[in-house]
Amino acid sequence: MKNWRTFCTRPRNHPAAAVAVLAVLAAVLAALSLCLGAVEVTPAEALDALTGHGADSVSARIVLYSRLPRTCGSLLAGAALAVAGVLIQTVLANPLAAPHIIGVNAGAGLAVTLCCALAPMTSLQPVAAFGGAMAGVLLVLLFAESTGASRLTLVLAGVAISNLFTALIDAVTTIWPDALLGYADFRMGGLAGVTMARLGLPALLIAAALAASVALAGQLDILALGPETAQSLGLSVRPMRLVFLGLAAALAGAAVSFCGLVGFVGLLVPHAVRAVVGEESRPLLVCSALGGAGFLTLCDLLARTVAAPFELPVGTVLSIVGGPFFLWLLVCNRGGRTHD
Known part of the structure; x- marks a missing residue:
């Protein structure tokens, strides 16, 4: 036990080492x-394909047109x-919160579905996804502030909102069957159809939101102390x-716009990273970004x-x-009665 505590404490004292390991x-x-x-x-x-040598070979085409977009997409998402x-766990003071649990991903998915149904020839899906994700997170925040819900009640409310949005997605795809081609893949989450062109705008949104999050890490630390403090x-x-x-909402919405309703990344990775680097926001955010990029890439590699x-x-x-991990978190927080 002592050796384990020492192992977990060292990265907290040297967050740069944790960043380097996760980046590698x-x-x-x-x-x-x-x-x-x-x-x-x-x-x-693969190196020849990336550097432009042998671009007409079968292996180069596989790398450039299939695996490179997919890998970039998994890293970004x-x-x-x-x-x-x-961000959601800190703002809501709830370790059970995550984008796919409280309706953020589903709200983004509904907006993308509506955009594909009503304006299929536009490239506004990432912007629409942000609007849908923001709607989902504001509904949960409004519920939390108006009812003073406990941790578990807040999660249950988020699940209800997520199911509502998912039902609306089903309704839209029933009325407009061509709104989302490959809807089953979108609902389960996947990166098979990602192209580099499709990643352009989401990548810009994700990069800007990640940079802003790290820049505001000091304010996030203060917010984590509680509203009164x-x-x-x-x-x-x-x-x-x-x-x-x-x-x-910008981060989750941009990711959903090209990878579908991927779940559990926003729940599993922050908890794992906190156990290693602690609660300080800046190393937590940077290490979570690197850990999430590697984790989703690993899961996509296993899926293939x-x-x-x-x-x-x-x-x-x-x-x-993620399912068993979420059940474990529910058991650990069964007595939690945190407001706001």
Whole structure:
């Protein structure tokens, strides 16, 4: 036990080391994602494809048009969803909160579905996804502030809101069957159809929101002390809550716009990273971004390889891992009565 505590304490005293380790792991997993699959590509062939040599070969086409967009998408979505989870958990003071649990992902998915149904030729899906994600998170915040809900009640309310949005997605796809081609993949979450062109605008939104989150880490630390303490320290609590929830909505919405309703990344990764680097917001945010990027890339790699040549939805892999973890969190927090 003493050795385990020492192991967990060292990264807290040296967060830069944790950042470096997670960055290396994410890079290694990205390289494996480029090389492994139903058709194996050697590292040399993958490097040649990325540098423009042998661009007409079969391996280069596999890397450039299938695996590279997919790997970039998993890195972006993993980082975005993990940081969104950190922001939501801190603002709502609830370790059970996550984008897919409280309706943020489902709200973004509903907005994307409506956008595809009503304006299919536009490229506004990421913007619409932000609006839908923001609607979901504001509904949960309104419920929390108006009822003073306990942790478990807040989660149950979020599940109800998420199910409502999902039912509306089903209704829209029933009325407009072509609104979401491959709806089953969208609902489970997946990266099979991602292209580099489709990642352009979401990547910009994610990069801007990640940078803003890290820049505002000091205010997030103060907000984590509780509304009364934060107010006494001069922080405008309500506006800052809205700012951080807006950043979480931008991150989750941008990710959902190209990877579908991926779940559990925003729940699993922040808890794992907190156990290693502690509660200080800046290292927590940076390490969560790197950990989320590597974790989702690993799950997507498993989804492609464990049943090759068949492919599992990445959401299935995440649910297998995340479901038991969420049940464990519910048991650990069964007596929690945190307000706000």
